[in-house]
């Protein structure tokens with residue numbers, strides 16, 4: 588029996604059966620179990636920041652696992668302290684860090700932190716954006732603005748009001764003195780790499796300041812260089828009260844972070860929250876290797892090259908290109924992203940059918956000019972194939 592059949596028999600059906608079984612990778616290149624080679628333009632869903640098997644990541648993780656792999660939160664260790672200090676340094680604002688293992692857990696911590704804040708003065712509800720995605724655990728899911736994945740698991744413990752993303756007037760109307768916190772992505776990732784209009788995040792900051800609601804920036808997909816900045820909100824000149832990270836931070840190893848700025852960083856008391864694995868030494872060593880080896884200038888230059896190249900493609904199926912840095916969506920004139928994903932794989936490129944009319948392109952942040960040019964050159968043929 589092949590791997591896909593074995594997967595189908597052994598796994599819950601929540602993912603369906605993924606079409607390709609990957610065996611190994613090197614940089615932006617990956618090979619499937621049959622030996623076919625691909626250029627990886629999805630990077631483990633915007634996660635494999637340094638590419639596959641980056642020597643610095645391999646060395647850091649190997650050294651750490653051979654030294655001490657796990658301590659639990661009963662003991663502190665140097666990699667977690669170094670990583671927290673480094674993140675705060677990059678953020679250039681006073682804050683406190685909590686490490687989790689994933690994006691949804693980072694948001695769960697943010698949710699609890701915000702609840703603690705809100706309950707002090709009787710605040711009653713959250714605000715989040717329609718089509719936003721914050722994760723699959725119950726707190727994060729309740730904030731996720733996609734009804735098809737949320738509604739069947741409700742009712743949720745706290746009311747969440749949803750507003751159209753990017754509409755500052757709607758946000759202003761929804762956020763009153765009873766609002767606990769506003770959860771927003773600086774650019775919506777899962778919705779189709781959708782940036783808001785200029786000034787939206789700054790407006791959200793003002794609205795939160797005037798009502799006392801906390802501003803939570805979910806940067807689980809957008810941070811750690813993906814947008815061409817360490818953190819996407821830095822481009823908006825705004826400091827949130829709470830920031831959540833995951834994905835690219837560990838470069839492929841599981842880690843999430845919830846960072847509270849100013850007073851928000853001191854809301855948890857001893858015993859309020861915890862995780863056995865959160866911030867484990869191996870994941871922290873991986874994250875330190877990521878932060879030490881990322882080249883933001885490369886992301887900006889190569890991201891611009893990719894975007895300009897795709898924009899110049901001039902194909903009837905390609906309506907436009909959205910996004911920033913190495914985090915783009917090719918927007919299609921027809922809802923055929925599944926066919927584009929398939930045609931791309933047949934041509935040797937991995938991309939992701941994110942929405943029916945949007946294909947996510949998020950290669951490792953070390954993708955080379957030659958690899959970007961190869962993808963751009965192949966894209967018209969991929970679109971031709973998908974249009975058939």
Ligand SMILES: Cc1ncc(COP(=O)(O)O)c(C=O)c1O
Pocket residue numbers: 689690691692694720721722723772776777805806807808833834
């Ligand atoms: C913005 C955002 N928040 C939260 C999550 C959930 O992260 P995880 O899958 O690590 O739980 C994701 C995952 O795609 C995301 O894009």
